[in-house]
Amino acid sequence: MKGKIVKIEADWVLPVTSPPVKDCAIIVVDDVITNVGEKRYLSKFPCDEIIDCSGKILLPGLINAHAHLELTGFKGKIKRGLSFTDWAREVVSMRNSYNENEIISSIKNGLDELISSGVTAIGDFSQTGITARIFKEKGLKGTVFLEFAGFNPELKDQRMKVLKEKIPQSPPLVKGGGGDYVRFGIAPHSPYSVSRDLLKESYKFAKNKGFPIAIHISEIPEEVEFIKGGSGAMRGLLTEFGVWDDDWKIPYSTPVCYLEGLGILKGTTGIHLNIVTDEDIRILKENDVSVVYCPGSNRWFGRNWKYPLREFLNNDINVAFGTDSLASNECLNMFYEMRIVKENFPDIDNNTILRMATINGAKAIGFEDVTGGIAVGRKADIIGVDVKESSITDPVEYVINMAERVSFAMAAGKIIKDR
Ligand SMILES: [Zn+2]
The missing domain is CATH 3.20.20.140 (Metal-dependent hydrolases)
Incomplete structure:
Protein backbone atom coordinates (compact mmCIF):
# COMPACT_ATOMS: atom_id res chain seq x y z
CA MET A 1 0.00 0.00 0.00
CA LYS A 2 1.38 3.41 -0.96
CA GLY A 3 1.23 6.66 0.97
CA LYS A 4 1.36 7.61 4.63
CA ILE A 5 -0.84 5.41 6.79
CA VAL A 6 -2.40 6.98 9.87
CA LYS A 7 -4.59 5.25 12.45
CA ILE A 8 -6.95 7.37 14.57
CA GLU A 9 -8.36 5.72 17.68
CA ALA A 10 -11.29 7.07 19.69
CA ASP A 11 -13.98 6.15 22.22
CA TRP A 12 -16.71 6.51 19.61
CA VAL A 13 -17.01 7.06 15.89
CA LEU A 14 -20.22 8.32 14.29
CA PRO A 15 -19.71 7.49 10.61
CA VAL A 16 -23.20 8.89 9.67
CA THR A 17 -23.18 6.52 6.67
CA SER A 18 -23.46 3.60 9.13
CA PRO A 19 -24.32 3.14 12.84
CA PRO A 20 -22.04 4.46 15.65
CA VAL A 21 -19.12 2.26 16.71
CA LYS A 22 -17.69 2.18 20.23
CA ASP A 23 -13.89 1.90 20.73
CA CYS A 24 -13.26 2.47 17.10
CA ALA A 25 -10.32 3.08 14.79
CA ILE A 26 -10.12 4.75 11.40
CA ILE A 27 -7.32 4.12 8.93
CA VAL A 28 -6.41 7.02 6.67
CA VAL A 29 -4.01 6.65 3.75
CA ASP A 30 -2.90 10.11 2.63
CA ASP A 31 -6.23 11.93 2.24
CA VAL A 32 -8.63 8.99 2.03
CA ILE A 33 -10.36 6.73 4.56
CA THR A 34 -9.52 3.08 3.87
CA ASN A 35 -10.84 1.24 6.96
CA VAL A 36 -13.30 1.89 9.77
CA GLY A 37 -13.86 -0.66 12.51
CA GLU A 38 -13.54 -1.67 16.12
CA LYS A 39 -10.12 -0.90 17.57
CA ARG A 40 -9.46 -4.53 18.51
CA TYR A 41 -9.81 -5.68 14.89
CA LEU A 42 -7.42 -3.02 13.64
CA SER A 43 -4.89 -3.35 16.49
CA LYS A 44 -2.23 -4.98 14.30
CA PHE A 45 -2.84 -2.82 11.26
CA PRO A 46 0.57 -1.54 10.08
CA CYS A 47 0.69 2.25 10.21
CA ASP A 48 3.17 5.11 10.20
CA GLU A 49 1.43 7.09 12.93
CA ILE A 50 -1.25 6.60 15.58
CA ILE A 51 -3.39 9.54 16.62
CA ASP A 52 -4.87 9.01 20.05
CA CYS A 53 -8.31 10.56 20.28
CA SER A 54 -9.38 8.79 23.46
CA GLY A 55 -11.99 10.78 25.37
CA LYS A 56 -13.49 11.98 22.09
CA ILE A 57 -16.33 11.24 19.73
CA LEU A 58 -15.23 11.36 16.11
CA LEU A 59 -17.61 12.34 13.35
CA PRO A 60 -17.39 13.59 9.78
CA GLY A 61 -16.45 17.23 9.34
CA ILE A 365 -22.72 21.91 -2.27
CA GLY A 366 -21.74 19.46 -5.01
CA PHE A 367 -19.49 17.16 -2.97
CA GLU A 368 -21.70 14.10 -2.94
CA ASP A 369 -19.79 10.85 -2.16
CA VAL A 370 -16.61 12.85 -1.44
CA THR A 371 -17.16 14.05 2.11
CA GLY A 372 -19.90 14.07 4.76
CA GLY A 373 -19.33 10.55 6.09
CA ILE A 374 -16.65 8.37 7.65
CA ALA A 375 -16.61 5.56 5.13
CA VAL A 376 -14.14 3.76 2.91
CA GLY A 377 -13.29 5.84 -0.14
CA ARG A 378 -14.39 9.17 1.25
CA LYS A 379 -11.94 11.96 2.02
CA ALA A 380 -10.60 11.98 5.56
CA ASP A 381 -12.59 14.93 6.88
CA ILE A 382 -12.89 14.02 10.54
CA ILE A 383 -13.61 16.05 13.67
CA GLY A 384 -13.42 15.20 17.37
CA VAL A 385 -15.67 16.35 20.20
CA ASP A 386 -14.52 15.96 23.81
CA VAL A 387 -16.70 13.82 26.04
CA LYS A 388 -16.94 15.52 29.40
CA GLU A 389 -19.01 12.83 31.11
CA SER A 390 -17.57 9.59 32.46
CA SER A 391 -19.73 7.39 30.29
CA ILE A 392 -22.29 8.01 27.60
CA THR A 393 -24.68 5.64 25.92
CA ASP A 394 -25.96 7.80 23.08
CA PRO A 395 -23.08 9.64 21.37
CA VAL A 396 -25.32 11.24 18.71
CA GLU A 397 -27.54 12.77 21.37
CA TYR A 398 -24.44 13.92 23.25
CA VAL A 399 -23.03 15.70 20.19
CA ILE A 400 -26.31 17.43 19.39
CA ASN A 401 -27.06 18.50 22.96
CA MET A 402 -23.60 19.28 24.29
CA ALA A 403 -21.02 20.05 21.58
CA GLU A 404 -19.98 23.63 20.85
CA ARG A 405 -16.37 23.39 19.71
CA VAL A 406 -14.15 20.63 18.43
CA SER A 407 -10.82 19.63 19.92
CA PHE A 408 -9.58 17.88 16.79
CA ALA A 409 -10.14 18.44 13.09
CA MET A 410 -8.67 16.78 10.02
CA ALA A 411 -9.45 17.84 6.46
CA ALA A 412 -8.40 15.54 3.62
CA GLY A 413 -5.95 13.76 5.93
CA LYS A 414 -4.29 16.98 7.18
CA ILE A 415 -4.74 18.09 10.76
CA ILE A 416 -6.22 21.60 10.77
CA LYS A 417 -6.97 21.70 14.50
CA ASP A 418 -4.80 19.69 16.86
CA ARG A 419 -5.76 18.03 20.10
ZN1 LIG B 1 -27.71 33.97 1.90
Missing part, protein backbone atom coordinates in the same frame (compact mmCIF):
# COMPACT_ATOMS: atom_id res chain seq x y z
CA LEU A 62 -19.64 19.32 9.41
CA ILE A 63 -20.84 20.98 6.24
CA ASN A 64 -22.08 24.52 6.24
CA ALA A 65 -24.10 24.55 3.06
CA HIS A 66 -24.75 28.29 3.00
CA ALA A 67 -22.56 31.16 4.13
CA HIS A 68 -21.50 34.64 3.02
CA LEU A 69 -18.02 34.77 4.54
CA GLU A 70 -17.34 38.19 3.04
CA LEU A 71 -19.88 39.58 5.53
CA THR A 72 -18.31 38.14 8.70
CA GLY A 73 -17.13 41.61 9.73
CA PHE A 74 -20.77 42.77 9.92
CA LYS A 75 -21.28 40.91 13.18
CA GLY A 76 -23.33 43.02 15.59
CA LYS A 77 -23.25 46.04 13.27
CA ILE A 78 -26.78 45.73 11.94
CA LYS A 79 -29.53 46.27 14.44
CA ARG A 80 -32.13 43.60 14.90
CA GLY A 81 -35.81 44.03 14.23
CA LEU A 82 -35.45 45.76 10.83
CA SER A 83 -37.71 44.75 7.97
CA PHE A 84 -35.94 42.62 5.37
CA THR A 85 -35.78 45.48 2.88
CA ASP A 86 -34.29 47.88 5.47
CA TRP A 87 -31.82 45.16 6.44
CA ALA A 88 -30.88 44.73 2.74
CA ARG A 89 -30.31 48.51 2.41
CA GLU A 90 -27.91 48.40 5.38
CA VAL A 91 -26.05 45.36 4.07
CA VAL A 92 -25.62 46.80 0.57
CA SER A 93 -24.36 50.14 1.85
CA MET A 94 -21.93 48.53 4.31
CA ARG A 95 -20.75 46.05 1.68
CA ASN A 96 -20.00 48.89 -0.75
CA SER A 97 -17.82 50.61 1.83
CA TYR A 98 -15.65 47.52 2.47
CA ASN A 99 -12.20 47.39 0.91
CA GLU A 100 -10.42 44.25 -0.20
CA ASN A 101 -8.39 43.87 3.00
CA GLU A 102 -11.55 44.04 5.09
CA ILE A 103 -13.13 41.39 2.88
CA ILE A 104 -10.11 39.12 3.20
CA SER A 105 -9.99 39.43 6.98
CA SER A 106 -13.77 38.82 7.12
CA ILE A 107 -13.35 35.58 5.19
CA LYS A 108 -10.41 34.44 7.34
CA ASN A 109 -12.16 35.23 10.61
CA GLY A 110 -15.28 33.44 9.45
CA LEU A 111 -13.29 30.38 8.46
CA ASP A 112 -11.47 30.29 11.80
CA GLU A 113 -14.81 30.32 13.60
CA LEU A 114 -16.12 27.55 11.36
CA ILE A 115 -13.00 25.40 11.78
CA SER A 116 -13.11 25.67 15.57
CA SER A 117 -16.72 24.47 15.46
CA GLY A 118 -15.98 21.48 13.24
CA VAL A 119 -16.78 22.62 9.70
CA THR A 120 -14.57 21.20 6.96
CA ALA A 121 -16.64 22.02 3.85
CA ILE A 122 -18.65 25.12 2.95
CA GLY A 123 -20.98 26.43 0.28
CA ASP A 124 -20.06 30.11 0.25
CA PHE A 125 -21.81 32.85 -1.70
CA SER A 126 -19.05 35.20 -2.79
CA GLN A 127 -19.14 38.40 -4.79
CA THR A 128 -15.36 38.46 -5.29
CA GLY A 129 -14.35 34.80 -5.54
CA ILE A 130 -11.47 35.50 -3.11
CA THR A 131 -12.80 32.81 -0.78
CA ALA A 132 -11.47 30.08 -3.09
CA ARG A 133 -7.85 30.97 -2.42
CA ILE A 134 -8.43 31.15 1.33
CA PHE A 135 -10.25 27.79 1.37
CA LYS A 136 -7.13 26.31 -0.21
CA GLU A 137 -4.78 28.01 2.26
CA LYS A 138 -6.79 26.65 5.19
CA GLY A 139 -7.10 23.16 3.69
CA LEU A 140 -10.90 23.25 3.48
CA LYS A 141 -13.29 21.99 0.87
CA GLY A 142 -15.94 24.12 -0.59
CA THR A 143 -17.92 25.46 -3.46
CA VAL A 144 -17.51 29.17 -4.05
CA PHE A 145 -20.81 30.21 -5.57
CA LEU A 146 -20.15 33.46 -7.43
CA GLU A 147 -23.09 35.64 -6.52
CA PHE A 148 -24.63 38.31 -8.71
CA ALA A 149 -27.82 40.36 -9.02
CA GLY A 150 -29.21 42.20 -12.05
CA PHE A 151 -32.94 42.84 -12.17
CA ASN A 152 -32.81 45.21 -15.10
CA PRO A 153 -32.40 43.21 -18.36
CA GLU A 154 -29.90 45.81 -19.59
CA LEU A 155 -27.42 44.45 -17.02
CA LYS A 156 -27.42 40.93 -18.45
CA ASP A 157 -24.44 41.06 -20.84
CA GLN A 158 -22.22 42.85 -18.36
CA ARG A 159 -23.07 40.39 -15.57
CA MET A 160 -22.40 37.38 -17.81
CA LYS A 161 -19.07 38.86 -18.88
CA VAL A 162 -17.95 39.38 -15.29
CA LEU A 163 -19.11 35.88 -14.33
CA LYS A 164 -17.13 34.27 -17.16
CA GLU A 165 -14.03 36.23 -16.23
CA LYS A 166 -14.21 35.27 -12.58
CA ILE A 167 -14.97 31.59 -12.94
CA PRO A 168 -11.92 29.49 -13.71
CA GLN A 169 -12.16 25.94 -14.94
CA SER A 170 -12.19 23.60 -11.98
CA PRO A 171 -11.47 19.93 -12.59
CA PRO A 172 -14.17 17.47 -11.53
CA LEU A 173 -13.94 15.80 -8.16
CA VAL A 174 -12.94 12.17 -8.04
CA LYS A 175 -14.06 9.93 -5.23
CA GLY A 176 -11.14 8.38 -3.40
CA GLY A 177 -8.35 10.56 -4.71
CA GLY A 178 -7.36 13.30 -7.10
CA GLY A 179 -9.52 16.21 -8.10
CA ASP A 180 -9.79 19.59 -6.53
CA TYR A 181 -11.17 20.39 -3.09
CA VAL A 182 -12.31 23.84 -4.04
CA ARG A 183 -14.80 24.33 -6.83
CA PHE A 184 -16.69 27.21 -8.31
CA GLY A 185 -20.42 27.45 -8.77
CA ILE A 186 -22.82 30.22 -9.68
CA ALA A 187 -25.39 32.00 -7.52
CA PRO A 188 -27.96 34.21 -9.19
CA HIS A 189 -29.02 36.07 -6.02
CA SER A 190 -32.80 35.44 -6.06
CA PRO A 191 -35.93 35.44 -8.24
CA TYR A 192 -36.66 39.05 -7.19
CA SER A 193 -33.22 40.50 -7.95
CA VAL A 194 -32.21 38.83 -11.23
CA SER A 195 -33.98 39.24 -14.57
CA ARG A 196 -35.58 36.34 -16.41
CA ASP A 197 -32.98 36.39 -19.18
CA LEU A 198 -30.04 36.56 -16.79
CA LEU A 199 -31.47 33.69 -14.72
CA LYS A 200 -31.86 31.56 -17.85
CA GLU A 201 -28.56 32.43 -19.48
CA SER A 202 -26.46 31.97 -16.33
CA TYR A 203 -28.18 28.63 -15.63
CA LYS A 204 -27.47 27.43 -19.16
CA PHE A 205 -23.84 28.52 -18.87
CA ALA A 206 -23.38 26.70 -15.57
CA LYS A 207 -25.07 23.50 -16.78
CA ASN A 208 -22.94 23.39 -19.92
CA LYS A 209 -19.76 23.74 -17.87
CA GLY A 210 -20.84 21.43 -15.04
CA PHE A 211 -20.83 24.12 -12.32
CA PRO A 212 -23.20 23.77 -9.36
CA ILE A 213 -25.95 26.40 -9.00
CA ALA A 214 -27.54 27.84 -5.87
CA ILE A 215 -30.23 30.51 -5.48
CA HIS A 216 -31.95 32.13 -2.48
CA ILE A 217 -35.62 31.14 -2.96
CA SER A 218 -38.78 32.00 -1.01
CA GLU A 219 -37.00 33.51 1.96
CA ILE A 220 -39.50 36.21 2.94
CA PRO A 221 -43.17 37.14 2.53
CA GLU A 222 -42.19 40.31 0.60
CA GLU A 223 -40.54 38.13 -2.05
CA VAL A 224 -43.62 35.91 -2.42
CA GLU A 225 -45.87 38.99 -2.60
CA PHE A 226 -43.68 40.51 -5.30
CA ILE A 227 -43.46 37.41 -7.51
CA LYS A 228 -47.16 36.70 -7.09
CA GLY A 229 -48.44 40.21 -7.67
CA GLY A 230 -45.59 42.59 -8.57
CA SER A 231 -46.26 44.78 -5.56
CA GLY A 232 -44.97 45.53 -2.08
CA ALA A 233 -41.71 46.61 -0.47
CA MET A 234 -39.50 44.70 -2.90
CA ARG A 235 -40.61 46.81 -5.83
CA GLY A 236 -39.70 49.96 -3.89
CA LEU A 237 -36.26 48.57 -3.10
CA LEU A 238 -35.51 47.73 -6.75
CA THR A 239 -36.60 51.22 -7.79
CA GLU A 240 -34.42 52.76 -5.09
CA PHE A 241 -31.42 50.70 -6.26
CA GLY A 242 -32.02 52.05 -9.79
CA VAL A 243 -32.64 48.65 -11.40
CA TRP A 244 -36.44 48.68 -11.80
CA ASP A 245 -37.69 47.50 -15.20
CA ASP A 246 -40.97 49.03 -16.40
CA ASP A 247 -41.44 46.14 -18.85
CA TRP A 248 -41.08 43.42 -16.21
CA LYS A 249 -43.87 40.87 -16.51
CA ILE A 250 -45.37 39.80 -13.21
CA PRO A 251 -45.02 36.00 -12.87
CA TYR A 252 -48.32 35.65 -10.91
CA SER A 253 -46.99 32.50 -9.25
CA THR A 254 -44.94 31.36 -6.29
CA PRO A 255 -41.15 31.85 -6.56
CA VAL A 256 -40.68 28.07 -6.95
CA CYS A 257 -43.25 27.81 -9.78
CA TYR A 258 -41.72 30.86 -11.45
CA LEU A 259 -38.21 29.37 -11.47
CA GLU A 260 -39.53 26.02 -12.67
CA GLY A 261 -41.33 27.79 -15.51
CA LEU A 262 -38.00 29.34 -16.54
CA GLY A 263 -36.49 25.84 -16.60
CA ILE A 264 -33.78 26.63 -14.07
CA LEU A 265 -34.65 24.46 -11.09
CA LYS A 266 -33.30 21.06 -12.15
CA GLY A 267 -30.42 20.10 -9.82
CA THR A 268 -30.27 23.59 -8.30
CA THR A 269 -29.67 24.13 -4.59
CA GLY A 270 -32.39 26.31 -3.07
CA ILE A 271 -31.35 28.44 -0.10
CA HIS A 272 -34.03 29.09 2.58
CA LEU A 273 -37.37 28.00 1.03
CA ASN A 274 -39.01 29.28 4.19
CA ILE A 275 -42.44 29.68 2.59
CA VAL A 276 -43.71 26.93 0.29
CA THR A 277 -46.97 25.40 -0.91
CA ASP A 278 -47.68 21.69 -1.43
CA GLU A 279 -47.30 22.28 -5.15
CA ASP A 280 -43.88 23.90 -4.55
CA ILE A 281 -42.77 20.86 -2.57
CA ARG A 282 -43.82 18.54 -5.37
CA ILE A 283 -41.86 20.65 -7.87
CA LEU A 284 -38.77 20.74 -5.63
CA LYS A 285 -38.82 16.96 -5.37
CA GLU A 286 -39.40 16.49 -9.08
CA ASN A 287 -36.43 18.73 -9.87
CA ASP A 288 -34.11 17.09 -7.31
CA VAL A 289 -33.57 20.43 -5.58
CA SER A 290 -31.47 20.35 -2.41
CA VAL A 291 -32.87 22.68 0.24
CA VAL A 292 -30.65 24.64 2.63
CA TYR A 293 -32.40 25.58 5.87
CA CYS A 294 -30.78 28.43 7.84
CA PRO A 295 -32.23 28.08 11.38
CA GLY A 296 -30.00 30.68 13.11
CA SER A 297 -30.72 33.30 10.46
CA ASN A 298 -34.47 32.74 10.74
CA ARG A 299 -34.19 33.10 14.51
CA TRP A 300 -32.09 36.27 14.20
CA PHE A 301 -34.72 37.88 11.98
CA GLY A 302 -37.41 36.84 14.47
CA ARG A 303 -39.31 34.82 11.86
CA ASN A 304 -41.81 33.00 13.96
CA TRP A 305 -43.52 30.90 11.33
CA LYS A 306 -42.95 27.15 11.29
CA TYR A 307 -40.26 26.05 8.87
CA PRO A 308 -41.59 23.32 6.49
CA LEU A 309 -38.86 20.87 7.52
CA ARG A 310 -41.22 18.02 8.30
CA GLU A 311 -42.88 18.43 4.90
CA PHE A 312 -39.52 18.37 3.07
CA LEU A 313 -38.40 15.27 4.93
CA ASN A 314 -41.72 13.49 4.37
CA ASN A 315 -41.24 14.08 0.66
CA ASP A 316 -37.69 12.73 0.73
CA ILE A 317 -36.13 16.06 -0.24
CA ASN A 318 -32.42 16.53 0.53
CA VAL A 319 -32.26 19.13 3.33
CA ALA A 320 -28.96 20.61 4.55
CA PHE A 321 -28.17 23.41 7.02
CA GLY A 322 -26.42 26.72 6.57
CA THR A 323 -25.39 29.50 8.91
CA ASP A 324 -25.97 32.30 6.40
CA SER A 325 -23.82 35.33 7.31
CA LEU A 326 -23.05 37.23 10.49
CA ALA A 327 -25.13 40.07 9.07
CA SER A 328 -28.07 37.88 10.12
CA ASN A 329 -26.82 35.39 12.69
CA GLU A 330 -25.14 35.40 16.08
CA CYS A 331 -22.38 32.95 15.27
CA LEU A 332 -20.99 30.65 12.61
CA ASN A 333 -21.45 27.36 14.41
CA MET A 334 -23.20 24.30 13.01
CA PHE A 335 -23.70 22.81 16.49
CA TYR A 336 -25.74 25.93 17.30
CA GLU A 337 -27.79 25.41 14.12
CA MET A 338 -28.43 21.75 14.99
CA ARG A 339 -29.56 22.74 18.47
CA ILE A 340 -32.08 25.25 17.13
CA VAL A 341 -33.49 22.53 14.87
CA LYS A 342 -33.76 20.22 17.88
CA GLU A 343 -35.61 22.93 19.81
CA ASN A 344 -37.94 23.72 16.90
CA PHE A 345 -38.54 20.09 16.00
CA PRO A 346 -38.14 17.90 19.10
CA ASP A 347 -39.81 15.03 17.24
CA ILE A 348 -37.14 14.83 14.52
CA ASP A 349 -34.59 12.22 15.51
CA ASN A 350 -30.97 13.08 16.20
CA ASN A 351 -29.56 10.92 13.40
CA THR A 352 -31.63 12.82 10.84
CA ILE A 353 -30.39 16.13 12.24
CA LEU A 354 -26.77 14.95 12.07
CA ARG A 355 -27.24 13.76 8.49
CA MET A 356 -28.53 17.18 7.49
CA ALA A 357 -25.37 18.78 8.93
CA THR A 358 -23.05 16.34 7.15
CA ILE A 359 -23.90 14.05 4.26
CA ASN A 360 -26.92 16.05 3.02
CA GLY A 361 -24.76 19.17 3.03
CA ALA A 362 -22.19 17.39 0.85
CA LYS A 363 -24.86 16.84 -1.78
CA ALA A 364 -26.15 20.41 -1.51
